Ligand code: GLY
């Protein structure tokens with residue numbers, strides 16, 4: 001059985017979450033946990049991850065399970081393990097024990113779900129096999145989770161309104177994911193002096209996470225090619241002169257995530273050009289975090305980062321022109337190619353399975369502007385939200401070597417000056433920030449960001 005911080009805290013939270021849901025909708029809901037996918041024989045499975053909506057209300061990562069929620073009551077549908085599985089998997093807790101643990105009001109074998117499925121809403125899971133089960137049980141076609149209709153849309157909106165802010169139980173988990181992630185990054189820095197290739201640093205970082213019985217919340221990015229935003233290769237050798245970008249976050253055993261990025265010099269010391277750009281990114285990072293407070297528009301925080309990046313690049317001689325004009329032309333986005341951050345919760349990009357229904361306030365649509373199209377969160381910040389702040393600078397060859405872009409931007413990008421910064425392929429600095437009634441709390445604050453402190457840790 002999975003362990004988590006505090007069973008009482010969790011069961012209280014689970015009860016409160018379903019009561020809150022019941023206050024928002026008046027129809028039954030069925031949520032599926034999902035199942036793991038087999039490789040070349042049935043018993044060899046890819047790692048299982050329960051659906052986050054299921055986890056939010058059921059608390060435990062049960063496989064092949066479903067819950068039915070109605071008027072604040074929870075029914076658990078799960079088959080007891082077959083006696084023959086004991087040989088391979090040991091004695092498993094019985095459904096009744098699990099039901100008691102999560103405070104279920106009733107529990108049934110899976111076969112009975114069909115009898116209780118009339119007029120129920122759901123959220124379509126990603127796995128197509130489970131999708132067809134959902135459709136069969138509910139006896140109707142389903143739409144993708146990002147474009148629900150009817151009661152599924154009403155349910156989606158209700159769940160978003162709950163999951164947008166954290167409660168005491170989720171915060172306890174998120175704090176422990178953040179704390180372990182901080183230690184993982186310190187271990188990565190410590191391992192850099194002796195590691196030969198990126199994988200050596202990744203191993204040191206993930207080892208901290210695994211040793212706390214956690215997993216990674218997303219595939220770790222540990223790379224000397226920081227310009228590849230989601231690089232999943234770890235074979236490059238570490239060479240003095242390289243910057244190493246590590247975007248690694250832990251996920252607790254009940255599914256709560258952290259998401260942290262640091263960038264450090266392999267040699268232990270930033271070159272003057274690396275340091276100069278690092279300071280610009282850090283200035284954006286610090287100013288954006290300082291601005292976090294209830295009532296603030298997250299998009300304004302993104303635009304603040306854009307202005308600081310543009311101003312910094314003007315100071316360094318890479319861009320020329322008036323900062324406001326540069327931002328209006330998306331000049332900063334040639335280098336700061338993504339949004340300032342996103343929601344964090346049970347998923348690292350929390351609720352992104354719901355498209356922009358969660359990330360964007362009702363009535364807002366994502367801009368197609370180069371500098372805004374990757375902004376994943378466009379809401380007014382509320383107390384209890386957990387968000388990332390992650391400005392970055394990247395020299396992406398596909399953008400900067402594109403002849404059309406080079407010609408179009410020749411009046412405000414000093415291409416010759418940029419060449420002096422060739423040893424800066426990618427820098428990102430990312431922390432996880434809770435919006436509080438006083439303003440903010442950086443859950444990952446124990447991991448230094450200042451260049452000098454990072455150099456100190458590397459020594
Ligand atoms: N940690 C990966 C991302 O935020 O996209």
Ligand code: MN
Nearest residue numbers: 259388390430
């Ligand atoms: Mn992130």
